[in-house]
Amino acid sequence: MAKLEVSSKRVMLRNYVTGFSQETYLELSQGTIVLKVPQGSNAILVKNLYLSCDPYICKKGTVYRKPYLTYHELFKICSPKKGEHVFVSAASGAVGQLVGQFAKLMGCYVVGSVGSKEKVDLLKNKLGFNEAFNYKEEHELDAALKRCFPEGIDIYFDNVGGKILDAILNMRTRGRIAACGMVSQYNLEQPESIKNLISIISKQVCIQGFVSHEQYHLYPQMLDTLLPYIREGKLVYVEDIAEGLERSPAALVGLFSGHNVGKQVAAVAHE
Known part of the structure; x- marks a missing residue:
């Protein structure tokens, strides 16, 4: 049985996260690990080059989303038709x-909707959105939505x-909502209440x-x-890459305050 002892870094949660996620909840340690594959086995050793940073890692009860599978859910749940008006939150x-x-x-x-001017520019100039706004600069969400969707959503x-x-x-009327995530609620001890639920009835x-x-x-x-x-270049994807495992705690926690621009990953090796 072939064996190889190598140095290894790892990041672990100190405990279950309560309240707002902080870097101090995560711990970086270094040690050694023995890599081995039984002789005659068809098994292989795999080296990770990148790690995905996702909110579910810190929050018990949240669900990991495979971005590519949202294609199916958008069409299954929302059945978009040409000319319809679509709104996407956390759109970058x-x-x-x-x-x-x-x-x-x-x-x-x-x-x-996004959380910075940089992200607004990304949506409009690279990703092809018709319009975008920075929700942090909007005093009234209703007014912002009315401005962008004068005929409704x-x-x-x-x-x-x-x-x-x-x-x-x-x-x-007969609007459709695909509920993919609720990142604004993950760090709250008491989730915010929804006041306009009656609209579900009147607007069907x-x-x-x-x-x-x-959906796998x-x-x-x-x-x-x-x-x-x-x-054909009709679909592009933007990634925000944090270099090194030691930077992954900041990258992970930054998801909850919108620091990332695009999909957040951590590069842990380059070869």
């Missing part, structure tokens, strides 16, 4: 950036929850959540659909 993140582009490919009018892809979801509920709004692990069997279908768009 791992999921939001793809959802907006998918909707654009279907001929929809697409607006995204047909589809909302929710990554944030909270006040934005509440404001969105007064959407067009459909809201549905989803979890990615039920659709991965080959997703590749068949999306790879041609990527090859």
Whole structure:
């Protein structure tokens, strides 16, 4: 049995996270690990070059989303049609950036909300959104949504929850909402209440959540659909790369305050 002892770094949670996530909740340690593969085995050793940073790592009860599988959920839940008005929150993140582009490919009018001017420019100038706004600069969400959607919203892809979801509920009749995540609520001891729920009745709004692990069997279908768009340059993807495992705690915690621009990953090796 072949063996190799190598140095190893790891980041671990000190305990379950309560309240707002902090870097001090994570601990970097270094030691050694023995790598071994039984002789005659078909097993191989794999070296990770990149690690994915996702909110579910810090928050018990949250669910990991596979960005590429949101294509299926957007169409299954929301059934976008050419000319419809689509709103995406956290639109520059791992999921939001793809959802907006998918909707654009279907001929929809697409607006995204983000947390900085840099991200607004990214959505409009690189990802092809029709419009975008920085929610941190908007004193009234209702006014911002009315400005971007004077005729109302047909589809909302929710990554944030909270006040934005509440404001969105007064959407067009038979509006559809895909509930993907609620990052604004993950660090709260007491989640925010939703005041406009009655609009679900009067506007006949459909809201549905989803979890990615039920869609793994659709991965080959997703590749068949999306790879041609990527090859033709009609679909792009933005990543925010933190260099080194030691920087992964800051990268992970930064997700909850919107520090990342695009999908957050940590580069732990380059060869």
